[in-house]
Amino acid sequence: MSRFFGPVRQNGYVVRDIEAAMRHWTQTLGVGPFFYFERVPIENFRIDGVPSPLEASIALSNSGALQIELIQQRNDAPSMYREFLDAGHEGLQHVAYWTGEFDAELERATARGLVVGQAGEVGADGRFVYFRTQTHPGSVVELSEISGNKGRFFEHIARTAAEWNGEDPIRAMGAPR
Numbered sequence: 001m002s003r004f005f006g007p008v009r010q011n012g013y014v015v016r017d018i019e020a021a022m023r024h025w026t027q028t029l030g031v032g033p034f035f036y037f038e039r040v041p042i043e044n045f046r047i048d049g050v051p052s053p054l055e056a057s058i059a060l061s062n063s064g065a066l067q068i069e070l071i072q073q074r075n076d077a078p079s080m081y082r083e084f085l086d087a088g089h090e091g092l093q094h095v096a097y098w099t100g101e102f103d104a105e106l107e108r109a110t111a112r113g114l115v116v117g118q119a120g121e122v123g124a125d126g127r128f129v130y131f132r133t134q135t136h137p138g139s140v141v142e143l144s145e146i147s148g149n150k151g152r153f154f155e156h157i158a159r160t161a162a163e164w165n166g167e168d169p170i171r172a173m174g175a176p177r
Contacts, residue, residue: 004112005097005105005143010067012142014081014093018057018072025061026169031068033164034059035157037173039074045120052077054120059170060154062161067154069096080118080130080140092138094130098154102127102145109143126150 001007015021018036026032036059045054055074060067071093073081084093099105106129110116117132117140125148133141146154 002097004109005099005141007097008066008095009098010069010096010142010144011092012069012071012094012096012140013091014071014073014084014089016072016085016090018059018070021070021072022059022170025068025070026166029063030166031063031161032061032166032169033160033171034061034070034169035160035171035173040122042120042122045079045118047078047080047118049116050078052079052118054079054081056081060157062158065158067096067157084137084140087137089137094138094140094142096128096142096144098144098146098151100145100147100151102143102147105143114141123150124148 013021022034022036026034038057040056040058042054042056045052054077057072057074059070062068071081073079076082081093109131114131114133116129119129121127125145127145129143131141133139
């Protein structure tokens with residue numbers, strides 16, 4: 001458990017082929033089902049404070065209390081995902097901490113010297129920031145707001161994964177509200 005943020009709630013894997021990654025997780029590891037957004041409507045996305053037209057696919061599931069996020073960037077827009085891939089990496093890129101007190105947690109983190117690398121929003125009360133904390137692959141820290149619909153959806157994913165019998169392993173989703 002992080003003494004700064006609490007428990008790691010999500011491992012985020014940046015992949016080149018999200019469909020292959022979902023097959024691996026569901027068929028080889030038995031983790032699922034994945035809730036798959038072919039194009040996530042990320043709003044106000046910025047990298048190092050500069051707007052960037054990121055297009056990405058995201059798939060979410062849980063293994064116990066830990067959420068597994070698979071991310072495939074679909075364009076060449078600047079992002080920390082693109083930097084990770086361009087450095088020759090694929091796989092675990094970040095760990096995420098969830099909060100219902102986003103502004104206060106963000107202020108505490110920046111006061112400790114953490115620098116925001118990228119930020120955006122997915123739906124109402126769905127802000128996120130990634131800090132420039134990578135000293136080796138997989139050590140980026142994400143702070144994710146889970147107030148409102150996003151938090152309720154994450155709870156639904158965890159409940160569904162806990163009861164999953166192996167059927168319907170990939171569940172295509174529309175844009176989150």
